[in-house]
Structures are given as C-alpha cells and as structure tokens.
Amino acid sequence: MDRRLELEAITKRYGRDKNSITALQDISFTLFAGEFLAIQGPSGSGKSTLLNICGLIDNPSDGDYYLNGVSVAQLGVSERCTYRRRDIGFIFQRHQLIPAMTVYENIAYPLLLNGVTPKQIRHDVNQLLDTMGLEHRRKHLPKQLSGGERQRVGIARALIKRPQLVIADEPSASLDHQHAHAGLQLMRKLNQAYGASFLVASHDPFVIDHCDRKIELLDGRLETPA
Amino acid sequence: MSWLRIALRNVLHDGTRVISTLLIIAVGLTALLVGSGFMLSTYDALQEIAMRSEGHVSIIDDTPDPALGGAHQQLTLSHWQTLQADLWEDERVVRVLPRARFEGMISKGDESAVFFGSGVDPKEEFRVHGPFLRTDGILNPWLTPQETPDVMLGTQLARTLGATTGDLLILHTQNRHAENSEITVQLAGLYHTGTPDIDNHSLMTNLTTVATLLDTDNISQLSIYLQRREASTAVQTFLQNRLDGVTVQTWYQRAELYHKVKALYDRIFGVMGLIILIVVFLAVSNTIALAIHQRREEIATLSALGSSPSRIYANFILEACLIGLAATTIGMLLAYAISNAINLSELMMPAPPGKTEGYPIFIYISWPHYFITSVTLIITVVFASFIATRNATRVSIVKGLS
Ligand SMILES: Nc1ncnc2c1ncn2[C@@H]1O[C@H](COP(=O)(O)OP(=O)(O)OP(=O)(O)O)[C@@H](O)[C@H]1O
Ligand SMILES: [Mg+2]
Numbered sequence: 368m369d370r371r372l373e374l375e376a377i378t379k380r381y382g383r384d385k386n387s388i389t390a391l392q393d394i395s396f397t398l399f400a401g402e403f404l405a406i407q408g409p410s411g412s413g414k415s416t417l418l419n420i421c422g423l424i425d426n427p428s429d430g431d432y433y434l435n436g437v438s439v440a441q442l443g444v445s446e447r448c449t450y451r452r453r454d455i456g457f458i459f460q461r462h463q464l465i466p467a468m469t470v471y472e473n474i475a476y477p478l479l480l481n482g483v484t485p486k487q488i489r490h491d492v493n494q495l496l497d498t499m500g501l502e503h504r505r506k507h508l509p510k511q512l513s514g515g516e517r518q519r520v521g522i523a524r525a526l527i528k529r530p531q532l533v534i535a536d537e538p539s540a541s542l543d544h545q546h547a548h549a550g551l552q553l554m555r556k557l558n559q560a561y562g563a564s565f566l567v568a569s570h571d572p573f574v575i576d577h578c579d580r581k582i583e584l585l586d587g588r589l590e591t592p593a
Numbered sequence: 594m595s596w597l598r599i600a601l602r603n604v605l606h607d608g609t610r611v612i613s614t615l616l617i618i619a620v621g622l623t624a625l626l627v628g629s630g631f632m633l634s635t636y637d638a639l640q641e642i643a644m645r646s647e648g649h650v651s652i653i654d655d656t657p658d659p660a661l662g663g664a665h666q667q668l669t670l671s672h673w674q675t676l677q678a679d680l681w682e683d684e685r686v687v688r689v690l691p692r693a694r695f696e697g698m699i700s701k702g703d704e705s706a707v708f709f710g711s712g713v714d715p716k717e718e719f720r721v722h723g724p725f726l727r728t729d730g731i732l733n734p735w736l737t738p739q740e741t742p743d744v745m746l747g748t749q750l751a752r753t754l755g756a757t758t759g760d761l762l763i764l765h766t767q768n769r770h771a772e773n774s775e776i777t778v779q780l781a782g783l784y785h786t787g788t789p790d791i792d793n794h795s796l797m798t799n800l801t802t803v804a805t806l807l808d809t810d811n812i813s814q815l816s817i818y819l820q821r822r823e824a825s826t827a828v829q830t831f832l833q834n835r836l837d838g839v840t841v842q843t844w845y846q847r848a849e850l851y852h853k854v855k856a857l858y859d860r861i862f863g864v865m866g867l868i869i870l871i872v873v874f875l876a877v878s879n880t881i882a883l884a885i886h887q888r889r890e891e892i893a894t895l896s897a898l899g900s901s902p903s904r905i906y907a908n909f910i911l912e913a914c915l916i917g918l919a920a921t922t923i924g925m926l927l928a929y930a931i932s933n934a935i936n937l938s939e940l941m942m943p944a945p946p947g948k949t950e951g952y953p954i955f956i957y958i959s960w961p962h963y964f965i966t967s968v969t970l971i972i973t974v975v976f977a978s979f980i981a982t983r984n985a986t987r988v989s990i991v992k993g994l995s
Pocket of ligand 1: 381382410412413414415
C-alpha cells in the first residue's frame with residue numbers, strides 16, 4: 368500500500384527553556400492510502416497539535432514528515448498552501464463555515480480556489496448536496512442550520528475536491544450521538560468511494576470503533592506503537 | 594459562484610459597518626465635488642471677467658514716449674486705426690475695441706474726486722462685458738459725439754459726487770502738452786461691476802471726448818475679441834510676430850485678479866481636499882482593520898482551506914472596491930442633487946478677494962471631473978484597505994482557529 372503520510376520523530380514544544388511545554392514527543396507513524404485512522408487520547412494529549420502539523424497548518428519543532436514521499440520540511444509557504452488547497456481536506460471541530468456564504472457557496476469555495484469551471488462546480492456541488500441530503504438547505508446561511516447540518520456542510524466542504532488526505536479534529540464533539548453517527552458514516556462512505564486517507568482525532572469510543580486502526584496519544588507520546 | 598459574488602456576500606453580510614463606511618466616503622465625495630464645483634465655476638467666472646474686460650488678446654505699446662507728459666504715459670499706442678482695420682480682416686476676430694486710459698479730477702459743484710477714465714467705443718464696449726457690467730438709468734443718446742459730451746460713471750463714484758443722470762460735471766486733467774485742460778460733460782448713466790476699484794473711481798466716455806480733452810489720438814490698448822477663446826495664444830503669437838514696436842498679450846497674461854484668486858483658492862481647496870482624503874483614509878482603514886480583527890477566524894479558515902495570502906488580500910480589496918463603488922455612486926448622486934439645488938436657488942456666491950460682491954452662485958457639474966474625483970477616492974479607499982489588510986494574513990492559522 369502507498370504511504371500517504373509518514374512521520375519520523377515529530378516533536379512539538381511551546382515556549383522556551385524551563386517554561387516550555389512539550390505537546391508532542393517523538394511521534395512516528397505511517398498513514399496509508401485509503402486508510403481511516405483514529406487518533407485517540409484525553410484532552411490535552413496533543414491530538415489537535417498533531418493534526419495541525421499533519422494538515423500543514425503548523426510546524427513541528429523537531430523531526431520531519433513526508434506527504435506522498437515529499438519532505439514537508441523542504442516545502443515553502445506557498446507550496447504548503449498549494450498542498451492544502453489541492454490535496455488536504457479539513458473537517459473542523461467547530462465546523463468553521465463562512466458566515467456570509469450560503470451552504471452552496473461554502474461547499475463550492477474549495478473548487479473556486481482550485482480554478483474549477485463554473486459548470487463543473489455546479490455539477491459537483493449539486494451532486495454532493497444530494498448525497499448528503501442538503502439540497503433543501505443550499506441557499507441557507509450557516510446560522511440557519513442545525514449543528515448536524517453544519518457538520519455535514521463542513522464534511523462536504525472538506526470532500527468536494529476529493530482530497531488525498533482528510534484531517535478531522537473531533538468532528539462529532541459538538542453533536543449528539545445520532546448526528547455523530549451519521550457524520551461518521553458519511554465520512555466512511557466517502558472514504559470508500561474516493562479512497563481518501565482519513566486522520567480522525569476523537570475520544571468518542573463509537574468513532575474509534577469504526578476506524579480501520581487507531582493510535583493512542585498520552586501526554587504527547589504515542590502509546591500504541593504504529 | 595465567483596469571487597465578486599463572495600465579496601458582495603461579505604459586504605452585504607456586514608451591514609452596519611458597511612453603511613458607516615459608505616456614508617463617510619459618500620459624504621466626503623459630496624463635499625469634494627460640491628466644493629470643487631464651486632471652485633471651478635469661480636475660476637470660470639473670473640476667467641470670463643478677465644476675457645471680457647481685457648479682450649482675448651491685447652495690443653499695447655509699453656515703451657515710454659519721452660515726448661509725452663507724465664499723465665499721458667498710458668496713451669502710447671498710435672496709428673491704431675490701421676491696425677484695427679487690418680484686424681477686422683482676420684476671420685478669427687469678432688471685435689477690436691480701442692481703449693484710452695486717462696486720469697484726473699471730476700467735480701460737481703464743490704464735490705470733487707479722483708477718476709480713472711477710459712475713452713471707449715461705447716456701442717461695442719457695453720456689449721462685451723455681458724452680465725459682469727450692469728448699467729443703470731441711461732440717457733438716450735449716450736456716449737455719442739454731441740454738443741455736450743457725456744460720461745458714464747461707476748455707481749460709487751457718482752454717489753461720492755452726489756451726481757445723478759443728467760447732471761453736468763467737469764473733468765480736469767492735463768493735456769499732452771502738460772497744460773491744464775477741462776471739459777464740461779453730462780452724466781449719461783451709471784454702471785456697476787462689483788469690483789471696488791472700478792465702481793469707486795472709474796468713468797467711461799467716448800474716444801472723441803478723450804481726444805479733445807487731451808489733444809491726442811493715441812490710445813492705451815486695442816482689445817481683440819475672438820470667435821474662440823482657444824485661439825488666444827495662436828492669435829497672440831501670430832500678431833506678435835507680425836507687428837513691430839508693440840507688445841501683444843493674451844487675456845491670461847493680463848488676468849491679475851484671476852491668478853491671485855486662483856492661487857488662493859487652489860490652496861484652500863487643496864487643503865480641504867487633502868483633509869477629506871485623510872479622513873476617508875483613516876475611517877476606512879480603521880473600519881476595515883476592525884472588520885478584519887472580527888473576521889480573523891474566517892481568515893484562518895480560508896488559509897487552512899488553501900487560500901493564499903494574496904487571494905485573501907484580493908478578496909478584502911475587492912470588498913473595499915465594492916464599498917467604494919457604491920459609496921462614490923451615492924456621493925455623486927448626492928453632489929449632483931445638491932449642486933442642482935444650489936444652482937436653482939439663485940443664491941449668491943461669496944465675493945472672491947478683490948470684489949465687493951458675489952455673483953449668482955453656480956456649482957459646476959462636469960462628469961469627467963466627477964469621474965476623476967471618484968476614482969481618486971476609490972484609490973484612497975483601496976489603499977486604506979490595502980494598509981489595513983497587510984498584516985492580517987501574517988497571523989498564524991492555528992492561532993486564528995483557536
Ligand atoms: N499555543 C500554545 N501554547 C502553549 N501550549 C499549547 C499551545 N497549544 C497547545 N498547547 C498545549 O499543548 C498540549 C496539547 O494540546 P492540544 O490542543 O493538541 O490537545 P488536544 O489533545 O487536542 O486536547 P482536546 O481534546 O482538549 O482538544 C496541551 O497541554 C496544550 O496546553
Ligand atoms: Mg483538540
């Protein structure tokens with residue numbers, strides 16, 4: 368199997384000298400193409416920090432990692448931006464929908480960024496809205512949606528461009544069980560359909576049970592050797 | 594779905610902030626347009642006055658003539674009749690008016706005053722000033738060669754003398770031979786220009802009266818009125834190259850009042866315009882900086898989704914452009930409405946320096962001028978948003994999302 372993401376001794380420290388906090392210590396693991404990997408751990412164990420590094424929006428203090436075999440440490444700011452734009456999808460814990468934009472526009476935004484033609488955008492977004500049962504909400508603003516609907520929009524926005532890597536930071540944290548369940552099933556369905564690799568942080572046992580594999584963080588260290 | 598649509602969404606979503614920014618820009622533009630419209634029409638009126646009183650092109654002879662007494666140094670242009678006849682042949686020329694300036698004392702009974710007089714060709718002279726010289730209580734016939742010569746006085750000069758139309762007055766001066774000379778004249782009417790130097794001290798009479806009084810046919814100036822004012826410089830150059838011993842000047846070279854007032858108004862309106870631009874700049878950069886602070890989570894999200902800093906930059910500037918465009922449209926309509934209201938209201942312009950009274954108020958409405966001013970303002974707005982957005986994209990994504 369192709370290695371999508373490969374971490375080698377990643378360490379992240381905040382602050383300097385005596386007061387420094389080590390959020391991640393010596394993290395090494397591999398995420399394979401099409402794999403659905405859960406990161407488990409209590410609050411403060413470093414899950415978000417790890418995901419931010421894997422999603423190229425944060426930098427490790429030490430160690431290197433490889434995205435499709437390319438050393439991320441060698442990438443410049445604009446190259447990282449390009450990777451995020453084309454190849455990485457983010458599902459945020461608080462959804463982070465753009466308040467002024469409609470459901471349709473929020474989902475279409477990554478395609479617009481990637482220079483997809485308007486016709487293609489219309490086709491893809493409408494299809495995904497259908498798949499996710501959101502077509503009746505397409506013209507609504509985020510504030511008019513329920514938490515579960517917002518999460519589905521957030522998932523749709525992350526998946527619309529069919530990224531190779533999807534990063535999801537506690538996607539179900541703000542949802543009740545039923546909605547969390549639906550959201551997870553959606554992600555799995557799309558994982559199987561598109562073959563994207565998923566990296567999902569959660570402390571929800573239900574989510575973790577439905578992943579291919581899990582790794583466990585405790586105080587910034589990996590508990591289960593990958 | 595386009596960047597424009599997204600910018601529009603964000604602008605409309607941010608109602609109160611946008612409205613306050615919009616108002617500041619619109620009101621600033623209105624002030625700029627009405628103020629500069631006033632300025633331009635003042636310049637225009639002063640140019641008009643200068644052209645009408647001096648002619649588009651003037652021929653003078655500024656070499657002193659030692660044969661003439663001190664009082665006659667103004668009467669240096671001789672043989673002007675042939676020159677006038679020649680000029681009439683030129684199809685660019687509409688009128689050629691001789692003017693003979695002289696000075697002395699005027700008296701009525703015990704009252705007397707200094708005057709600055711002009712011998713003129715009356716039929717034409719009183720036509721060229723148009724609305725800038727108003728006459729009052731004129732006898733008929735007037736300023737024609739007749740048994741008792743007659744004069745027109747500036748209203749204020751007549752008041753000083755206590756003279757009314759029909760009164761007999763005496764002009765005292767020195768003639769060409771430096772001998773005392775006087776003549777009895779009838780007051781044929783009054784005129785009024787709003788320029789105190791003229792209204793307080795000037796009089797006009799027929800050229801023949803001057804010739805009799807001073808014993809010379811010389812004049813001070815030949816004023817040439819053209820079909821088109823744009824031809825002034827061409828005609829001036831043409832005549833200067835053809836004529837020896839005289840100086841040819843355009844109205845622009847002789848328009849002293851216009852240049853003085855323009856220099857003053859340019860400074861006043863320049864400072865006013867600068868202040869308005871600075872206020873708009875500060876207000877816009879301030880509100881945009883505030884908006885960006887409120888939207889830093891959104892900026893972080895867009896960065897995480899792969900928007901480049903320049904993309905985010907461009908989006909904010911597009912928003913500023915939309916606000917600027919809407920605001921300048923409102924500002925232009927407002928300025929247009931206010932200017933028209935002022936123009937229709939028959940208010941008087943405040944008197945410019947060197948004048949005692951204003952003239953009917955008129956605010957220029959010129960679309961090229963509106964366009965240039967609006968574009969200047971939009972550039973200011975875009976620049977302000979550029980400055981305000983500059984640092985927004987440098988904040989770390991992780992911090993913005995937390
Ligand atoms: N900017 C920062 N400065 C200092 N310390 C930080 C910073 N961000 C995170 N940390 C610390 O790093 C550690 C890991 O934080 P992180 O947010 O990754 O945990 P988490 O596993 O995502 O927790 P949660 O489940 O509550 O979201 C914590 O001890 C946190 O206090
Ligand atoms: Mg977290």
